[in-house]
Amino acid sequence: MKNIKTSKTILACLLIFSAIAACNLFTAAPNSSPQPPASTAVPTIIPVETAVEVSAGSSGLGDSLYPGFGNGGYDTVRYTLDITVNDVATSDLTAIVTIEANATQNLGSFNLDFNGFEISELTVNGEPAEFSRKGQELTITPFKPLIENELFTVVIKYSGSPEEMQSVALPVQTGWVKAGDRSFVMSEPDGSASFYPVNDHPLDKAFYTFRVTVPKPYEVAANGLLTATIENGDTTTYLFELRDPMASYLATINIDKFEIETMKSENGIPIRNYYSTSLPKSYREPFARQGEMIDYFSDIYGPYPFEVYGSMMMDTEFGSALENQTLSIYGTDMINFDDMEETERTVAHELAHQWFGDSVSVADWNEIWLNEGFATYSEGLWIEHISGRDALDEWIKLIYADVAKFPEYYPPPGNPPADDLFNGGVYERGGLTLHALRLDVGDEIFFKIMKTYYDRYKGGNVTTDDFLVVANEVSGKDLTNLLDDWLYSEQLPSILELGLGAK
Numbered sequence: 159m160k161n162i163k164t165s166k167t168i169l170a171c172l173l174i175f176s177a178i179a180a181c182n183l184f185t186a187a188p189n190s191s192p193q194p195p196a197s198t199a200v201p202t203i204i205p206v207e208t209a210v211e212v213s214a215g216s217s218g219l220g221d222s223l224y225p226g227f228g229n230g231g232y233d234t235v236r237y238t239l240d241i242t243v244n245d246v247a248t249s250d251l252t253a254i255v256t257i258e259a260n261a262t263q264n265l266g267s268f269n270l271d272f273n274g275f276e277i278s279e280l281t282v283n284g285e286p287a288e289f290s291r292k293g294q295e296l297t298i299t300p301f302k303p304l305i306e307n308e309l310f311t312v313v314i315k316y317s318g319s320p321e322e323m324q325s326v327a328l329p330v331q332t333g334w335v336k337a338g339d340r341s342f343v344m345s346e347p348d349g350s351a352s353f354y355p356v357n358d359h360p361l362d363k364a365f366y367t368f369r370v371t372v373p374k375p376y377e378v379a380a381n382g383l384l385t386a387t388i389e390n391g392d393t394t395t396y397l398f399e400l401r402d403p404m405a406s407y408l409a410t411i412n413i414d415k416f417e418i419e420t421m422k423s424e425n426g427i428p429i430r431n432y433y434s435t436s437l438p439k440s441y442r443e444p445f446a447r448q449g450e451m452i453d454y455f456s457d458i459y460g461p462y463p464f465e466v467y468g469s470m471m472m473d474t475e476f477g478s479a480l481e482n483q484t485l486s487i488y489g490t491d492m493i494n495f496d497d498m499e500e501t502e503r504t505v506a507h508e509l510a511h512q513w514f515g516d517s518v519s520v521a522d523w524n525e526i527w528l529n530e531g532f533a534t535y536s537e538g539l540w541i542e543h544i545s546g547r548d549a550l551d552e553w554i555k556l557i558y559a560d561v562a563k564f565p566e567y568y569p570p571p572g573n574p575p576a577d578d579l580f581n582g583g584v585y586e587r588g589g590l591t592l593h594a595l596r597l598d599v600g601d602e603i604f605f606k607i608m609k610t611y612y613d614r615y616k617g618g619n620v621t622t623d624d625f626l627v628v629a630n631e632v633s634g635k636d637l638t639n640l641l642d643d644w645l646y647s648e649q650l651p652s653i654l655e656l657g658l659g660a661k
């Protein structure tokens with residue numbers, strides 16, 4: 159993400175076969191009914207392993223900043239979002255969301271995150287399930303308990319219009335946003351629950367299918383590959399498939415009248431950009447070098463993680479850009495016509511997040527500098543690629559001066575406050591952290607660290623310790639103190655090589 163501001167058990171009971179009906183007791187045999195009271199026909203041999211404990215999945219995943227985000231007890235595999243938008247201006251919609259998930263424990267009940275809407279039908283494994291709602295928590299009690307390591311399917315039908323949702327992490331509206339006669343989705347970190355039931359934490363990545371129907375002449379831009387466009391008379395259905403797992407906050411559905419621009423990077427990565435038809439062609443300019451950027455970052459970090467990329471520029475101001483997987487989105491106010499180099503850096507920033515943020519994702523929101531510091535430093539590397547090392551050094555000096563002058567805007571990046579997750583420190587001081595590491599270990603080792611880290615954790619989740627382990631391993635040094643000083647110390651460390659900081 160980049161925004162305008164930042165550039166400044168219930169353990170049911172013990173398992174005895176003579177259980178009492180009140181306990182959530184059942185047997186492990188799939189499709190079996192709850193056991194009758196033991197007094198009727200006790201078998202001569204009772205296999206001990208048939209009796210299992212059942213518990214409720216947790217209503218949070220234990221995130222250190224946002225303990226209520228996500229849910230425990232299962233792991234989602236695929237979301238299929240079948241959404242029909244009846245009126246684009248009001249975003250009045252009807253939806254059928256299908257979630258395939260794997261139980262990671264025996265579950266008597268489990269939670270999803272979901273705000274607003276009227277739920278008309280909810281089934282688990284094809285049978286109606288009981289549910290209750292409190293705030294963002296949707297608690298579902300299946301007809302039959304779910305068995306550890308078995309797949310289950312939840313289908314939820316609902317209708318209504320997405321409610322406005324304020325992010326807890328920054329003072330903006332998050333999730334599905336209505337913008338006049340168009341709408342967009344920008345969810346980092348907590349907006350996804352505004353339009354679909356979800357296990358909303360980056361630790362639980364899944365595949366996605368989007369089947370979105372809109373009235374003509376509107377069009378849809380979502381994550382992944384557009385695999386079908388179906389004409390239904392007055393409406394059109396757009397089918398998008400995302401064939402790499404994605405963190406929930408990166409799911410995006412954007413509705414407008416678009417002009418689509420397609421191209422390929424020299425290495426063959428397809429690019430499709432969506433621009434509101436009402437935008438002048440000049441808004442396309444900063445996106446012209448995305449192919450070159452993809453090939454450059456593929457060179458230094460490892461092959462581009464996904465099968466397609468592109469950007470969406472909607473004709474509305476929202477003060478941000480977000481690296482939604484395979485489709486970054488931008489408000490028009492992210493284009494600075496007075497400084498197109500700065501705007502191009504923003505494009506490089508969102509693209510670099512496809513490696514760091516989208517493919518390699520945080521295990522805890524507290525680690526956000528692993529997204530933003532990396533994307534910020536990638537801006538610097540793009541400058542170096544285009545204009546040489548001196549230009550990078552000049553840029554580093556400007557950032558350092560800013561961070562040194564306004565420490566209140568640039569706190570140490572390692573411990574961001576929950577209500578100001580995207581503070582300037584995680585960006586600028588996070589980026590400086592990587593530059594300081596590079597100066598310490600030298601270029602060859604630094605780029606080997608970046609490649610090794612990406613290769614080891616692509617498609618997964620990381621902590622700062624994971625990065626430190628790779629850095630130490632590749633360099634043969636102990637870089638603990640260096641990273642600690644840059645990430646956690648109130649005192650801004652020096653970069654003596656550039657004459658910055660204390661002598």
Ligand SMILES: [Zn+2]
Nearest residue numbers: 159160530533
């Ligand atoms: Zn960012």
